[in-house]
Amino acid sequence: MITFTNSGLYCAAGDFYIDPWKPVTRAVITHAHSDHARLGSRYYLCENATVPLLQLRLGQDINVQGIAYNEAIYFNGVKVTLHPAGHIIGSAQIRLEKDGEVWVVSGDYKLENDGLSSPFEPVKCHTFITESTFGLPIYRWAPQEEIFSGIGQWVDDNRQSGKASVLLAYSLGKAQRVMQHLQHKTEKFLVHGAIANTHEALVHNGWKLPPIEHITPDTPKSAFPNSIIIAPPSADVSWMKKFSPYALGICSGWMTVRGNMRRQNADAGFALSDHADWPGLLSAVKATGAEKVYVTHGFSSVFARYLHEQGIAAEEVVTAYGEEENGNIVNN
Known part of the structure; x- marks a missing residue:
């Protein structure tokens, strides 16, 4: 349902992109960090709390629509819903459904409830696209x-x-x-x-x-x-x-x-992060029940290989994410 293009993650059936890194006609945004929400698209869709953050970062005059978590919107027959990612205020996982097939794009996420963001909710799907910012076993957060x-x-x-x-x-x-x-x-x-x-x-x-x-x-x-x-x-x-x-x-x-x-x-x-650690990434993937996992930014090759060894069909995908505030290592 999603292809990986030079402009970003593209849903051809619905004719929209998710977190595109080049200007497009229709962009569905997981959250307002600058590596996932970029200027230049004609229309933006995001969770309600992300609207003022996009306006702050991209300009008050952008064409943006906000919807609530679990509220459905349709693009050419593709059902789109947003679900809490727990990363920051307003962050969302994007669930796509068409003809019984379900994909979920996680954006960035963490499993621990930080007391501000809506807590992460696993979403069942056939295909899951996950980050892997801290996809090495050494990264394990204390409470x-x-x-x-x-x-x-x-x-x-x-x-x-x-x-x-x-x-x-x-x-x-x-x-x-x-x-x-x-x-x-x-x-x-x-x-x-x-x-x-x-x-x-x-x-x-x-x-x-x-x-x-x-x-x-x-x-x-x-x-x-x-x-x-x-x-x-x-x-x-x-x-x-x-x-x-x-x-x-x-x-x-x-x-x-x-x-x-x-x-x-x-x-x-x-060691305080707004991303999932190694156990969190594994827990999130398992909870989706996904048959196929695409692994993006971070230690993607390592994490994809580990999932494959555990019997999960996993593949590394190169994206333009993971460079908030000029890629400074202290951001995450």
Whole structure:
């Protein structure tokens, strides 16, 4: 039902693309991260909560339609429904059905309920297209309560040393998750402009998020000591100098490999990801009951080979996903 083209995942029967990386006439979007939602298409379909995020990132004048999870829409006889992916707010798996055949495109997903995103729901299908960002056995996440407890202790230690705590977290998804779970540690978070813009869009559309203060050139230096500062991975080191003395922590699944923390010149690394780990990927694939699995971005060849060894027909597919914020390793 889906073919893999130079523009993206194409459903010829319905004449639409899913997360195209080139401009197309009709695009169905799994979520608002920049590697899955790109400018230039004539029409976009997404989950309701993703609409303001697409407008924030692609422009208010885009032609976008939002639908609820499990609400059906038809394109030339192809039934399309969206189902929670648990990746970020508004993220969805795309289910396609025609003549009794069912395909599911997962986009990006995680199985642990983060307290903000609608929790991942496995969808039965004949063919499943899965990501494999962390498709190696070394990637196994600790429960998020344990991770956030460690981050909280790190913040306390920094305060005892008279330092601000700067946490790098992707501006859409990770930043909101971090603030949600650390709000008991501060009256308000100080945040980078990219995070402030996302925060404003979400609050304007009814999401209840912790209080923030947008850091500007006018923010007094007296605001920084002992504070919790949230910045995207793209934040420049020169921008952070104003916070001195501070400690730098990175929230990313890539922090499982300690060398990544050293290469980023960070003081601490926390293996917090909005993607499924190795056991999560395997659990998700099994829960679909799919007879055929296509594996995209990440360790796709390794994961596809492992599935094949387990008796599941699996194949690696090359896509243009997995390069959020210029592919910086701390995004995931």
